Amino acid sequence: MPSTVILGSGIVGLSTAYYLATLAPAASSAATPSSSSASSKTASPPHEIHLVDPAPRLFASASGNAAGFIAKDWFAPALAPLGALSFDLHRELAAAHDGRRRWGWAESVSYSLDRDGDEDAEDEDAPDADADEREESGSTSGDERESDWVVTGASRAQDASSDSARSPATVATEKFPRDGPAWLRASPTALQAISDTSSTGQVSPREFCQFLLEECRRLGVRLHHPARATALLRNVDGSVRVRIEHMQTAGAPGNTREAELPCTSLVLAAGCWTPQVYSTLFPNAGRVPRITPLAGWSTPTRERTLALPTHRAKGPAHCHAIFTSDPSGFSPELFSRATGELWLGGLNSSTIPLPPLPPDSLARLEAVGRRLIGPVRVVRRALCFRPVSATGRPIVARVHEADLGDGVKPRGGVFIATGHGPWGIALAPGTGRVVAEMVLGRRTSADVGQLGRW
Template sequence: MPAEPEQVVILGSGIVGLCTAYYTLSLSSTTKVLLIESSRSRLIAGGASSYAGGFVACGSSWHEPPAQSLARHSWDCHRQLSDALRGESKWGYRSCGAVGLAVGGTDESRSKYRTLPGGKGKTVIKADKERLPAGQWVEGEREELDTAGGVAQVDPADFCKTVHDYLSSAFPDRFTTLFGEATALSSPASTLARAASAVLPSKLAPSAKRILTFVPRDSNATPTEIPFDRLLIAAGPWSAAVCETLSLPPIPLTNLPGHSLLIRPALSLFTPSTSSSNPDLPSEAVFAGISGAVGGVHASTSGLARGLTEEEKREGYTRSPELFVRANGLIYVAGENSIPERGGPQRKDGLPNKLPDTVDGVKELLDERCVGRLKRAAGAVSPLLKEENGAVIEKEQFCYRPIASDREPIIGPLAPNVYISTAMGPWGITLAPGAGKVVAEMMLGRKMSADVSKLAPTRFAIAKL
């Protein structure tokens, strides 16, 4: 087995970077990890890692073949992390059901950017004067979706905070977080230098390490050179821009904008099931299609974002909302993935879909029209989510998720001693723990726990031949 790296540098403090740091430090007793985050506000996991739905589905029926092995392994990692770090109490980890729902008809798809499994047991649920039958909280034709392989729910913001706090306290001598920008990367050491390093005493041998130039966020900071053995690009939707800055091979990465809501439901309208002593809403994820909703936020064949039409701005619903019942009683509502109007027109030299240069500028793009579409969709799915019935909008959120041209993750070596892990789209929370462990194993020279060969960045070069 080759010698383990002394220094691993990870660019990006989202859930992928944090999980990779966790497994690198857990698998090795000597390797040090430096986590670099570019946020000017010093935010840890300040993007989609904190604002995503937190839905975890790892069965093969939810994923295309290239990612199925990773998804299966990620379920084991989610359970292991929850057991090790008290996930049930710390980040609301719990198993849940999955429901497909047709509202007003069956002509609208229930997801524009996920592969949904087949369902069974269709039942029509109707409200009588805003009150649903006992045990029910959504209205329409519902069917139970396949949960084989594991389906669960987490609060991703709490997950990321817990993992970062744990790393900082459990590995004080081997884990460091810095805020700043990586601006340059040295060329790989020559073959002669690497050979000399292998045979000469350490005091005489030339360094085979690569150098990352880093500019701290501190005022009047000067560039610093950081030697490393392994570098991981895990900057989410900014990963392509990071690759360009560091003169690394380009990757075909864009982003998926997404608005979301956290709603406290009007529980006065909910009647618990007579067969259950639990007064709370059932633990389930609901994927709805609303017939007649003025929408078209996505071309379902591409899953890529576009702007709203004038008709959609005036009266539209989100056509395919997703609703997740969290352990804290809040309902997470998402599925509105149009490009925000705020922030003016797309800059010619800007990142795709108005993506700001850093995560700090994302919240300024939250679009009230998109929020309104989500609110109307939530109310169409459940009377418990209508503000006029007493529901309370706790948070309005916006984020960007990284997505590749073929809609599969990008995981693997990118250049000598440089790796990348990104493009998990709507499956970032599901796949991040498994991806973190597999990439840690790559960087440490260990046997990998899952087959991610079809997710390597080299697939794009092959496709061009």
């Protein structure tokens, strides 16, 4: 029986495991490739699937704390097919599994807010950021790459003006409120609609990941957590095993133990940690994927006076996304969620190591929140790390054997799925589907031919 080992149980790894489990042929009947929901007959898939993750707590980084903003057509041509596929799969999953209730799926309307031209904006005595702050926010520019906005302190709304996205003039003709959400302290004249509910949406990432994990377990995927892969071993017959080390959880007695998993194919979906995993398993490799961890602070909040859309209320069916700028040198983003939360983020850094959590950066975010929303109650504070590749594009590809060195290699190949930057939640379903199809040797549902450079 073929066996695939997926290293990383964040949203990309889970999506890969989920689609591999639904697409792999069952003993009595095959799951329909075009369906995102699995038949109950696939509870014990013939394709053995293992998820391995060393984090003490699952979804502790971007997969649990990211914004959860979903876009269909905000991507450059190289990414456009994957973006469209992912958006359709998000919709499909939500329709099939009660996504609004289970993980806060909702369609969204997006706006760009010009705070300089906002007549209703409060007077702000916020000084411009000094050079150090600009460097921390990543607003020093280097070589132009795709999605450079994420490391230059600019806004992801720039992607909405790409050739593949609809123009604001087109969006303005759609039927949705033009004066923005009621919870936003801004003049309608300062807002410009940049997308409508047909092309943007919102999820709560942690709940979405929990859904995927539940489905994976139901389909027979095995989770090894916390555990890390330490070596590839070759059997006498030429087959390959992955040695994993089960790590001791905090406060749990006992020694670390090892196990070996059969491995026909290997998927590296370890986010920012992919280079370390790659170097560990392929120590003689001539090159290693270049991934930069981009830190992002966020503060999910609840507005104290206004009711937000919620899956338990009869209020508006859609959410809102607000993209703006701040004099201190970064581009705040605000997203309302169907869970009743407002997510505030947009302050990024490519220079800080893992972790700690600088309180002054969170204070800057919360100050912006008070100016744009009013009195808020902070639900939690988070710092997550998003993987950014050297090209600015995700890496979704099978690795050439020559790039693995002269060590042990799985017969079915090694696949990489990382580097999604701030679009990991949006692009995860399509990435998982495509990687699963690669593993199975099928034609992919989206053209990712330009996502193999690293």
